[in-house]
Amino acid sequence: MDTELRSLLQDIEALKGSLPDVSYRDSMAKIEERVVKITSITKAATSRRSKVKEMSAEVVDSNPYSRLMALQRMGIVENYERIRDFSVAIVGIGGVGSVSAEMLTRCGIGRLLLYDYDTVELANMNRLFFRPEQVGMTKTDAAVQTLSEINPDVVLESYSLNITTVKGFEVFMESLRRQNPKNSVRDDARSAGVDLVLSCVDNYEARMVVNQACNELNQTWIESGVSEDAVSGHIQLLIPGETACFACAPPLVVASGVDERTLKREGVCAASLPTTMGVVAGLLVQNALKFLLKFGEVSPYLGYNSLKDYFPTMEMRPNPQCSNSACLERQKEYLLEKPVRDALAKAKNEAEASLENESPLHMENEWNISVVDDSEMETLNAPKASDELPEGLTRELPTADKHQEAAALEGTSISSNDVDLEELQRQLDALNAS
Amino acid sequence: MEEWDPNTKSALTKIPLLATRAGPRDGAAWTQRLKEEYRALIAYTSMNKSNDNDWFRISADNPEGTRWTGSCWYVHNLRRYEFRLQFDIPVTYPTTAPEIELPELDGKTHKMYRGGKICLTVHFKPLWAKNCPRFGIAHALCLGLAPWLAAEVPILVDSGMVKHKDDEVSSVES
Numbered sequence: 378m379d380t381e382l383r384s385l386l387q388d389i390e391a392l393k394g395s396l397p398d399v400s401y402r403d404s405m406a407k408i409e410e411r412v413v414k415i416t417s418i419t420k421a422a423t424s425r426r427s428k429v430k431e432m433s434a435e436v437v438d439s440n441p442y443s444r445l446m447a448l449q450r451m452g453i454v455e456n457y458e459r460i461r462d463f464s465v466a467i468v469g470i471g472g473v474g475s476v477s478a479e480m481l482t483r484c485g486i487g488r489l490l491l492y493d494y495d496t497v498e499l500a501n502m503n504r505l506f507f508r509p510e511q512v513g514m515t516k517t518d519a520a521v522q523t524l525s526e527i528n529p530d531v532v533l534e535s536y537s538l539n540i541t542t543v544k545g546f547e548v549f550m551e552s553l554r555r556q557n558p559k560n561s562v563r564d565d566a567r568s569a570g571v572d573l574v575l576s577c578v579d580n581y582e583a584r585m586v587v588n589q590a591c592n593e594l595n596q597t598w599i600e601s602g603v604s605e606d607a608v609s610g611h612i613q614l615l616i617p618g619e620t621a622c623f624a625c626a627p628p629l630v631v632a633s634g635v636d637e638r639t640l641k642r643e644g645v646c647a648a649s650l651p652t653t654m655g656v657v658a659g660l661l662v663q664n665a666l667k668f669l670l671k672f673g674e675v676s677p678y679l680g681y682n683s684l685k686d687y688f689p690t691m692e693m694r695p696n697p698q699c700s701n702s703a704c705l706e707r708q709k710e711y712l713l714e715k716p717v718r719d720a721l722a723k724a725k726n727e728a729e730a731s732l733e734n735e736s737p738l739h740m741e742n743e744w745n746i747s748v749v750d751d752s753e754m755e756t757l758n759a760p761k762a763s764d765e766l767p768e769g770l771t772r773e774l775p776t777a778d779k780h781q782e783a784a785a786l787e788g789t790s791i792s793s794n795d796v797d798l799e800e801l802q803r804q805l806d807a808l809n810a811s
Numbered sequence: 812m813e814e815w816d817p818n819t820k821s822a823l824t825k826i827p828l829l830a831t832r833a834g835p836r837d838g839a840a841w842t843q844r845l846k847e848e849y850r851a852l853i854a855y856t857s858m859n860k861s862n863d864n865d866w867f868r869i870s871a872d873n874p875e876g877t878r879w880t881g882s883c884w885y886v887h888n889l890r891r892y893e894f895r896l897q898f899d900i901p902v903t904y905p906t907t908a909p910e911i912e913l914p915e916l917d918g919k920t921h922k923m924y925r926g927g928k929i930c931l932t933v934h935f936k937p938l939w940a941k942n943c944p945r946f947g948i949a950h951a952l953c954l955g956l957a958p959w960l961a962a963e964v965p966i967l968v969d970s971g972m973v974k975h976k977d978d979e980v981s982s983v984e985s
Contacts, residue, residue, distance in 0.1 A: 541899070542877075543900070582903065585907050627940065700906065801849035801850065802870075805852055805870060809869075809870060809881075811860075
């Protein structure tokens with residue numbers, strides 16, 4: 378393109394010199410001017426900005442980070458530049474995941490790991506991020522293409538694979554463990570090489586796989602979801618051992634035993650809106666930024682009901698009977714660390730208290746009013762036995778889960794210790810052949 | 812379970828239940844689970860044969876028993892329609908059920924996810940979750956795939972989306 382335009386200019390120049398008639402000169406000059414303009418436009422379109430070595434707070438039009446660094450000046454974030462040390466894995470590059478990736482890229486995140494096994498389709502165009510000319514590309518490659526243009530400073534890793542298969546899961550785990558090559562020394566001895574995992578998948582199976590991986594790696598993650606009817610969504614923070622894992626609370630249809638037909642409508646094609654997906658991606662990345670850069674309060678759960686503009690929040694404790702063994706291990710570790718945690722909290726409280734004015738706030742206290750800590754109130758109101766529930770509440774799930782399984786064992790179930798696997802394979806093959 | 816037809820129900824009660832809660836990453840426990848899977852599949856296949864209701868072939872594609880392939884068929888208007896059948900055992904098995912695939916029907920029905928994974932969300936997955944770890948591959952075929960074929964194949968054939976293989980050959984020749 379560039380060379381073509383240059384030779385076109387030379388041709389015009391040669392033509393101008395050889396033209397006998399002066400009256401054409403003006404129009405020739407105009408053509409020349411247009412070609413010069415086109416040349417500069419194409420140059421601007423193809424030029425990428427070079428990588429930035431250090432984030433600058435300088436307020437100039439050419440600084441991509443000036444508005445982000447202003448967060449420090451405004452007193453919101455203490456050290457914004459730390460964002461370049463963080464690695465975030467995004468599982469599922471669909472309506473929520475792709476937008477989240479773009480947001481983090483524009484924020485100047487250090488490294489992004491992208492996972493998806495799908496390709497871009499025209500049916501995805503009602504959502505944000507992907508462009509029609511990317512149809513047919515894998516979602517991860519298309520995302521890397523766009524994201525690297527937006528911000529070349531971000532290290533992007535693309536994994537086009539299905540994490541629910543045994544092989545895909547191995548690669549998934551391996552990639553999460555690998556340390557960021559940019560920061561070789563880490564301040565903590567964690568087994569994972571990423572700082573946060575964002576789950577943006579659209580099905581239960583994949584969520585359970587992310588849950589499994591993060592429980593095993595002791596990796597904090599945030600789950601996100603948009604309902605099938607496209608009008609509500611949620612984000613949920615999962616800290617292994619500390620908050621409920623994704624297997625701790627079974628889905629409603631399983632727990633309550635209600636007829637699933639009343640909850641799900643026929644057909645597979647789910648509805649989606651760019652608005653709801655954009656809102657959920659925004660909530661997800663906002664929570665991720667608060668978690669990483671340590672500002673504000675990180676929400677343990679935040680719902681979004683768009684029909685009523687209702688945003689419920691809640692907290693979920695881990696289930697001591699969780700079916701996921703890695704979750705139970707993390708719960709045990711969390712309990713063991715309780716004395717250390719309490720001591721730290723106490724030291725922090727004391728430090729804060731000593732900073733405060735030591736003279737009493739009110740000289741007189743006629744009614745003996747005193748301030749009681751929230752946690753003290755909780756222990757006062759807590760039932761004596763941990764299994765006891767307040768009046769009016771019942772447990773939906775039977776507690777004797779183990780007992781039932783044992784009963785089933787004695788019934789029609791299988792005791793096949795005596796036969797070896799090859800023999801069983803032969804038997805099935807024989808049946809298949811006949 | 813009251814919505815299931817009596818044939819499916821009686822077949823289901825005769826498939827042996829499994830006992831080991833183990834997935835493909837659990838080493839020796841997985842081998843034990845695999846044995847139970849084979850037992851249940853053998854019992855189900857021979858029961859189908861003796862009831863003249865043989866409708867699938869399935870066998871492990873790798874020694875670890877994490878990928879399974881075979882075929883299944885459905886008789887509609889006295890003609891047999893046969894499809895390739897495949898699925899992977901997910902890493903979170905048996906907490907999550909296998910996602911059964913009929914790759915030849917990919918894109919032909921909307922009751923399917925990408926890659927030809929049949930939709931099991933409504934009629935099967937809640938049942939699977941409630942009965943974990945007692946249900947196995949045989950139960951997934953009996954309660955997941957069989958009802959799907961019974962519901963979808965007649966519609967696919969009547970709408971012309973699926974042609975009988977004899978018709979396809981004659982239409983190519985003519």
